[in-house]
Amino acid sequence: MMKLLTSLFVGLTLLAAPVHAQSGPLRLEIDEGIIEPLPFAVPNFVPDGPAAAQYAQDISRVIVSDLTGTGLFREISADAFISRVSSFDAPVQFPDWKAINAQALVTGAVNVSGKRLTVRFRVWDVFSGQELGNGLQFAGTTDGWRRMAHKVADQVYSRITGEGAYFDSxxxxxxxxxxxxxxxxxxxxxxxxxxxxxxxxxxxxxxxxxxxxxxxxxxxxxxxxxxxxxxxxxxxxxxxxxxxxxxxxxxxxxxxxxxxxxxxxxxxxxxxxxxxxxxxxxxxxxxxxxxxxxxxxxxxxxxxxxxxxxxxxxxxxxxxxxxxxxxxxxxxxxxxxxxxxxxxxxxxxxxxxxxxxxxxxxxxxxxxxxxxxxxxxxxxxxxxxxxxxxxxxxxxxxxxxxxxxxxxxxxxxxxxxxxxxxxxxxxxxxxxxxxxxxx
Amino acid sequence: MNLLSKIAAAGALTLIAACSNNDPSALGGAGGAGANGTLVPGSPSDPRSPAYFQQTVGDRVLFAVNQSTLSPQAQTVLQGQADWLLANPDFVATIEGHADEQGTREYNLALGARRANAAREYLISRGVAGNRLTTVSYGKERPIEICSTEECYSKNRRAVTVLTGSTLG
The missing domain is CATH 2.120.10.30 (TolB, C-terminal domain)
Structure with a gap:
């Protein structure tokens, strides 16, 4: 049975970013009845080596599928992206994501070492230029890649809606x-x-x-x-x-x-x-x-x-x-x-x-x-x-x-x-x- | 509704002893012998065969929507089944209760149990020993007709008496 470890990713430091002209932090109040799904972008997670490339792509796709499947979120296609995210640690170019109206942005990186798979991710409130919650990493075996994708999506869903999630079920x-x-x-x-x-x-x-x-x-x-x-x-x-x-x-x-x-x-x-x-x-x-x-x-x-x-x-x-x-x-x-x-x-x-x-x-x-x-x-x-x-x-x-x-x-x-x-x-x-x- | 069926069964407690257990001619119905007078054991023409029970006596009764009450026609069929079972004491039977697909799965399981039991109680009221009769419900899991119209539904709302054992083999 796969062991899935959850831990705060302590190597990351929060970016100090100015608050922009949004009245409050990004929050989807779904009890009020959402008609217009919230636009978000998940640029392919950054693989740290050839062994991680396919996992990075597949994990990104499952996260997108989980979120769009709720009917509460709308994916902005990669065709529309202005910025490319080629490094997990590089500063996010918020104007490029604002320009395509991505209200939420999920960035991540995937490391594969033998049978061990590690996923790191951050959730960004694009219009305030701030991170929602803290960066996290999930580690497990490569067999469990879908579960790790679901766990990331659960985090994104919970941080934006303030409610419990359901993807890793x-x-x-x-x-x-x-x-x-x-x-x-x-x-x-x-x-x-x-x-x-x-x-x-x-x-x-x-x-x-x-x-x-x-x-x-x-x-x-x-x-x-x-x-x-x-x-x-x-x-x-x-x-x-x-x-x-x-x-x-x-x-x-x-x-x-x-x-x-x-x-x-x-x-x-x-x-x-x-x-x-x-x-x-x-x-x-x-x-x-x-x-x-x-x-x-x-x-x-x-x-x-x-x-x-x-x-x-x-x-x-x-x-x-x-x-x-x-x-x-x-x-x-x-x-x-x-x-x-x-x-x-x-x-x-x-x-x-x-x-x-x-x-x-x-x-x-x-x-x-x-x-x-x-x-x-x-x-x-x-x-x-x-x-x-x-x-x-x-x-x-x-x-x-x-x-x-x-x-x-x-x-x-x-x-x-x-x-x-x-x-x-x-x-x-x-x-x-x-x-x-x-x- | 199972109360109703119990009352119907209790009201019909008078046992009919007209049939001699050893006289196949007392079973009534046509087809006691083959067309040319020969009787093939085990074939539908043999009044002691399960095939005869199934085809000539009639092995099933039908029910109205959501009901387990026995109609007059159903009671006539069950009377024939009781006569046959009394004449053929080596057989035991399982009565299978079924429902059509217009209902939820678990409710229909319980409804099928009611129907099977209504048929069983009627047979017992006609003198068949209770230890020869078991019941099982399949709910809506085993339809015999699969169209979704009342014509098919009516055939699926059934209790079928299946002969399950005999020393005759």
Whole structure:
């Protein structure tokens, strides 16, 4: 496993630069709704030798791709550059970057020594001529070059927006191939941008709905490998899985971790009726949380672990409810038209993402935890299964197209409803679970 | 809705003992013998074969959107299944519950479980021993029709009784 060291790059000294006619430091306030993406430039990072040249170019491209992929930033093409950056330590020619309206500039250098790769970078506020934060370096192995690029992009994003980032993160999902009536499914993980796909199961048994543990080291998922749907716990690093023992019943499914990673909540079907149960992962003992003749499934913990939002058809159609994490009285929060499912609590705690089915269309939407301010972010033949980016700004989900040739794919959308885009995967994809920012 | 199906099943508790377990002619339905009178064991013309169960008795019942209630037609098919299972006690069966693609994945798993259980309870109410009947739900994972119209959806909302074992081989 790659070790990634983070350290302040102490050899750099801050440049004293005059403050220009900008009212404040460069800052993108994304909660106010960005219409015009912020223009930025990333001149190719400077390689210190031939071995670093390709890495320098590739790392620069991934940084640009991360930032433009948010929809919040717009790259200024190298064709427009006036200055060339051929030395990381040379003073930045701010007038040349101002002239092409680059508001942010990222400069960097790449060193390769054997299998060791070091990336240094600085973020500049062009119009004030000042550095945003301090120069940093990341060091690791050459295999991990994409992660280092994501880490640089995370820094740039955070320094400009003041928010947490999400580029150095992974997504677990179900890789799908074949037609709808002969679909083969494999559990897989990948970088958030679709790179470095790794398959964790073969397609011998149906696998469904993986969920990352809060620390990203384990996955919960449902598999038919015994013939019945059962829940499994998988160690991502060692790719070892174990079936979790549940109460007698026909099937267990829909497992989710608690925020502390010590217990799970899941659905168990007995005699055709599906209720929610909670299991302590240390003792493997389960307790029942709901006890109604209705279907209760798709649970999700609040970030503080005190509450669970879930889906139930106790009212006659599937709707969203919140109950204490220990079970007990549940409060309905969805009251709009249609059917609501797959609620997922935002990592910020303030919103719940969901799937809504209404008038023959499917939507991904968000609402406040009391059900207020419902907003639909997408609409299509079949959208379902939202998962939150680690910073709570972006939602990834499954989109399936209709008909005999229908195919499922992963998409992401900003919680503003803008920037809907496909996530590239080698085959079809479904049931994404977005893991935490990596260390 | 599973409450409704339970009530429907409980209301039909009168066992029908008209069929003799050893008399294939009591199974009813056409095709007891081949066209020229010969009976090929294991073929659809053999009333004791799984193929006969599948094709002549009918191995599946269909459901309305989001429902697990058994329609009168479904109850007729299940009555035939119960008669056949009572006449062929060496067989056990797994009832597979399915949903169409208009629903979220996990809800549809639970819905398929409801449908499979509704069929199972009906068979039990008609005298089939519960230990011969297991259920599994595939939710929307195993459609048999893949167009995205109601014509296909209606065939996918099903509970299928699959014979899974017999000393007859």
């Amino acid at each position: 992974r997504v677990a999902f179900v890789s799908e191939s074949g037609p709808k009536d002969q679909r083969r499914k494999r559990l897989a993980i990948m970088d958030y941008d679709g790179a470095n796909v790794q398959y964790l199961t073969d397609s011998a048994a149906i696998v469904l709905a993986p969920r990352f543990s809060p620390s990203g080291d384990r996955l919960l998922y449902t598999s038919y490998e015994t013939g019945q749907p059962r829940i499994y716990l998988l160690d991502v690093g060692r790719v070892q899985r174990q079936e979790l023992p549940t109460e007698a019943g026909t099937m267990s499914f829909s497992p989710r971790f608690s925020p502390d990673g010590r217990s799970i909540v899941y659905s168990l079907s007995q005699g055709g009726n599906t209720d929610l149960w909670k299991m302590d992962l240390a003792t493997r003992q389960s307790v029942r949380l709901t006890n109604t003749p209705a279907i209760e499934t798709a649970p999700s913990y609040s970030p503080d672990g005190s509450q669970i939002v879930f889906e139930s058809d106790r009212s006659g159609s599937p709707q969203l409810y919140i109950m204490p994490a220990t079970g007990g009285e549940a409060t309905r929060i969805s009251f709009g038209q249609g059917r609501y499912g797959t609620p997922v609590w935002s990592p910020r705690g303030d919103l719940i993402a969901f799937t809504k089915q209404n008038k023959g269309r499917f939507h991904i939407g968000v609402m406040r935890t009391n059900g207020d301010e419902e907003r639909l972010l997408t609409a299509s033949f079949l959208d379902e299964g939202p998962t939150w980016s680690p910073n709570g700004r972006v939602i990834m989900f499954t989109r399936e197209t209709q008909g005999a040739s229908g195919r499922s794919a992963l998409y992401s959308v900003d919680i503003s409803g803008r920037n809907l885009r496909p996530v590239r995967t080698p085959d079809g994809g479904s049931d994404p679970s977005w893991g935490p920012l990596q260390n």
